[in-house]
Amino acid sequence: xxxxxxxxxxxxxxxxxxxxxxxxxxxxxxxxxxxxxxxxxxxxxxxxxxxxxxxxxxxxxxxxxxxxxxxxxxxxxxxxxxxxxxxxxxxxxxxxxxxxxxxxxxxxxxxxxxxxxxxxxxxxxxxxxxxxxxxxxxxxxxxxxxxxxxxxxxxxxxxxxxxxxxxxxxxxxxxxxxxxxxxxxxxxxxxxxxxxxxxxxxxxxxxxxxxxxxxxxxxxxxxxxxxxxxxxxxxxxxxxxxxxxxxxxxxxxxxxxxxxxxxxxxxxxxxxxxxxxxxxxxxxxxxxxxxxxxxxxxxxxxxxxxxxxxxxxxxxxxxxxxxxxxxxxxxxxxxxxxxxxxxxxxxxxxxxxxxxxxxxxxxxxxxxxxxxxxxxxxxxxxxxxxxxxxxxxxxxxxxxxxxxxxxxxxxxxxxxxxxxxxxxxxxxxxxxxxxxxxxxxxxxxxxxxxxxxxxxxxxxxxxxxxxxxxxxxxxxxxxxxxxxxxxxxxxxxxxxxxxxxxxxxxxxxxxxxxxxxxxxxxxxxxxxxxxxxxxxxxxxxxxxxxxxxxxxxxxxxxxxxxxxxxxxx
Amino acid sequence: xxxxxxxxxxxxxxxxxxxxxxxxxxxxxxxxxxxxxxxxxxxxxxxxxxxxxxxxxxxxxxxxxxxxxxxxxxxxxxxxxxxxxxxxx
Ligand SMILES: Nc1nc2c(ncn2[C@@H]2O[C@H](COP(=O)(O)OP(=O)(O)OP(=O)(O)O)[C@@H](O)[C@H]2O)c(=O)[nH]1
Ligand SMILES: [Mg+2]
Numbered sequence: 001x002x003x004x005x006x007x008x009x010x011x012x013x014x015x016x017x018x019x020x021x022x023x024x025x026x027x028x029x030x031x032x033x034x035x036x037x038x039x040x041x042x043x044x045x046x047x048x049x050x051x052x053x054x055x056x057x058x059x060x061x062x063x064x065x066x067x068x069x070x071x072x073x074x075x076x077x078x079x080x081x082x083x084x085x086x087x088x089x090x091x092x093x094x095x096x097x098x099x100x101x102x103x104x105x106x107x108x109x110x111x112x113x114x115x116x117x118x119x120x121x122x123x124x125x126x127x128x129x130x131x132x133x134x135x136x137x138x139x140x141x142x143x144x145x146x147x148x149x150x151x152x153x154x155x156x157x158x159x160x161x162x163x164x165x166x167x168x169x170x171x172x173x174x175x176x177x178x179x180x181x182x183x184x185x186x187x188x189x190x191x192x193x194x195x196x197x198x199x200x201x202x203x204x205x206x207x208x209x210x211x212x213x214x215x216x217x218x219x220x221x222x223x224x225x226x227x228x229x230x231x232x233x234x235x236x237x238x239x240x241x242x243x244x245x246x247x248x249x250x251x252x253x254x255x256x257x258x259x260x261x262x263x264x265x266x267x268x269x270x271x272x273x274x275x276x277x278x279x280x281x282x283x284x285x286x287x288x289x290x291x292x293x294x295x296x297x298x299x300x301x302x303x304x305x306x307x308x309x310x311x312x313x314x315x316x317x318x319x320x321x322x323x324x325x326x327x328x329x330x331x332x333x334x335x336x337x338x339x340x341x342x343x344x345x346x347x348x349x350x351x352x353x354x355x356x357x358x359x360x361x362x363x364x365x366x367x368x369x370x371x372x373x374x375x376x377x378x379x380x381x382x383x384x385x386x387x388x389x390x391x392x393x394x395x396x397x398x399x400x401x402x403x404x405x406x407x408x409x410x411x412x413x414x415x416x417x418x419x420x421x422x423x424x425x426x427x428x429x430x431x432x433x434x435x436x437x438x439x440x441x442x443x444x445x446x447x448x449x450x451x452x453x454x455x456x457x458x459x460x461x462x463x464x465x466x467x468x469x470x471x472x473x474x475x476x477x478x479x480x481x482x483x484x485x486x487x488x489x490x491x492x493x494x495x496x497x498x499x500x501x502x503x504x505x506x507x508x509x510x511x512x513x514x515x516x517x518x519x520x521x522x523x524x525x526x527x528x529x530x531x532x533x534x535x536x537x538x539x540x541x542x543x544x545x546x547x548x549x550x551x552x553x554x555x556x557x558x559x560x561x562x563x564x565x566x567x568x569x
Numbered sequence: 570x571x572x573x574x575x576x577x578x579x580x581x582x583x584x585x586x587x588x589x590x591x592x593x594x595x596x597x598x599x600x601x602x603x604x605x606x607x608x609x610x611x612x613x614x615x616x617x618x619x620x621x622x623x624x625x626x627x628x629x630x631x632x633x634x635x636x637x638x639x640x641x642x643x644x645x646x647x648x649x650x651x652x653x654x655x656x657x658x
Contacts, residue, residue, distance in 0.1 A: 059599070088631055091605040314634075315622075315634045318618065319622040417623075418635060419601075419635045421604055
């Protein structure tokens with residue numbers, strides 16, 4: 001049996017899905033978080049049922065991808081749980097009426113019941129149930145209230161198969177239903193709402209946006225550093241180092257196996273960054289150098305997502321984004337990109353036009369470094385002074401602006417206007433935020449660590465076989481001539497294709513000057529995406545657009561690298 | 570504009586109005602309807618961004634932000650200015 005969760009954006013389908021199945025999907029307090037489907041299963045009476053979380057739609061007639069997908073999905077389901085936001089009953093019922101015209105059994109989950117009570121919306125459940133003639137169960141997905149009743153009501157789901165009606169008829173019907181089942185008591189503006197309003201007013205909103213950006217940056221930067229210094233690094237240095245040293249002596253301090261497991265000794269010592277072995281670099285880079293920043297970044301992002309701040313930010317920045325051929329909502333994928341470019345590319349699906357998506361994806365690939373790469377930039381370049389890190393970020397920002405303006409002029413197509421719903425703020429969604437953080441951290445470990453473990457020995461072997469040296473000689477004119485880097489640095493570009501962080505680690509033993517580090521890390525960010533990002537871009541924009549996008553990246557990377565090399569840094 | 574209708578762009582921040590119609594294509598009208606902006610609904614223009622940036626409006630319990638180009642196409646019957654709380658300062 002297939003149970004579909006269907007409803008308007010932000011009605012609470014994903015949270016409800018997590019409740020019903022016990023499995024987790026990433027949700028967030030802004031429209032368009034779920035772009036694909038997630039499925040899980042649950043127990044209904046004695047039967048096992050598949051539950052499918054779908055992207056929110058306002059209407060089955062919606063144009064665009066979301067509507068199309070929703071219509072397809074409907075045909076696959078056996079039962080629909082129509083998730084209705086009780087605070088937006090009138091609007092959400094439109095989809096409900098559409099669903100009632102389909103040949104499929106339905107129960108209605110009247111969600112966000114808690115908020116409805118708080119803001120003085122009284123809904124007469126009996127009247128509503130009578131008028132819709134399907135079970136209506138009040139629920140609070142976030143706390144679990146009503147979930148049991150909902151599950152028990154599933155076998156009572158009813159198929160109405162009402163005759164198809166016109167829009168006007170549906171709205172008229174909704175008017176009747178609302179008149180008979182809903183009462184709204186008027187209430188005054190609370191302090192919380194006044195504060196909430198301040199975030200979309202021009203002056204206060206701009207100041208708050210700047211403040212939020214700065215706080216997030218400082219939190220990620222210093223929080224990450226603290227986790228590294230006081231937790232991750234001590235664990236490696238005091239607990240893991242003795243083990244590794246023991247293995248090193250055991251394998252005779254050199255030779256093939258030693259080089260694979262431990263790597264090269266630096267001044268007779270194991271060096272977790274530079275040794276480049278399975279037990280050293282392959283573990284130290286993801287767990288000690290990157291993980292602390294992944295944790296702090298995704299914690300901050302989770303709070304921004306779950307409180308509902310992001311769509312407000314989109315409003316504040318809309319005018320600026322239009323200069324780059326996108327509307328304000330494009331800021332959300334861009335921010336996601338600072339964690340990992342892959343979900344960021346997927347998130348550009350909320351942008352409607354092809355022009356917008358092309359620009360957004362290209363700019364993310366060029367100018368938005370993922371958390372892994374940033375962690376290594378902070379760690380390695382930061383040792384020479386924070387001003388060098390600042391130069392890298394300033395260059396990226398400049399590239400984002402310049403390339404954005406150019407693409408807006410050059411890319412054909414149109415940029416639609418902003419049209420988004422601003423969800424209510426949700427304060428302190430701690431549990432959700434922490435669960436999501438765990439999901440993302442786990443995702444990072446599952447993805448990054450195996451690649452590191454495969455890539456490091458492979459790179460080692462290629463290195464031993466002299467492949468990189470041969471390539472280095474070939475590319476020396478560009479790498480040394482144009483960019484002022486030692487010719488061996490080219491290996492990093494290849495490695496970056498697999499893991500950006502590993503590429504930075506590869507630069508560490510080359511003894512680069514601060515300026516060379518600035519040039520090479522800027523190149524790593526801009527020049528070419530990693531393989532996972534490349535694959536997703538291919539799928540999302542198609543082969544020819546990808547070629548164009550790559551051309552822009554390579555050109556931009558080389559230009560930025562060459563210019564930085566000319567600067568007296 | 571004829572018959573005392575004005576566009577949402579011409580409204581003041583903090584002003585209320587009743588939506589009359591949406592010009593410019595079924596597609597837009599459909600999207601707006603889905604979000605709760607449809608003829609007959611009371612709409613409050615809450616706030617607008619600098620430099621012809623997006624306008625945020627309220628209908629029932631929903632807040633929607635929309636670009637000026639869209640606001641130009643929403644015709645309304647203007648009403649009075651509501652309490653200072655909703656004004657955009
Ligand atoms: N107060 C309250 N908040 C809820 C409830 N259910 C969900 N939320 C919050 O509403 C927001 C949206 O929830 P989601 O589950 O992501 O909504 P969705 O329907 O999956 O949204 P899309 O995937 O965008 O269509 C989140 O911030 C939730 O925490 C509820 O019953 N009460
Ligand atoms: Mg969802």
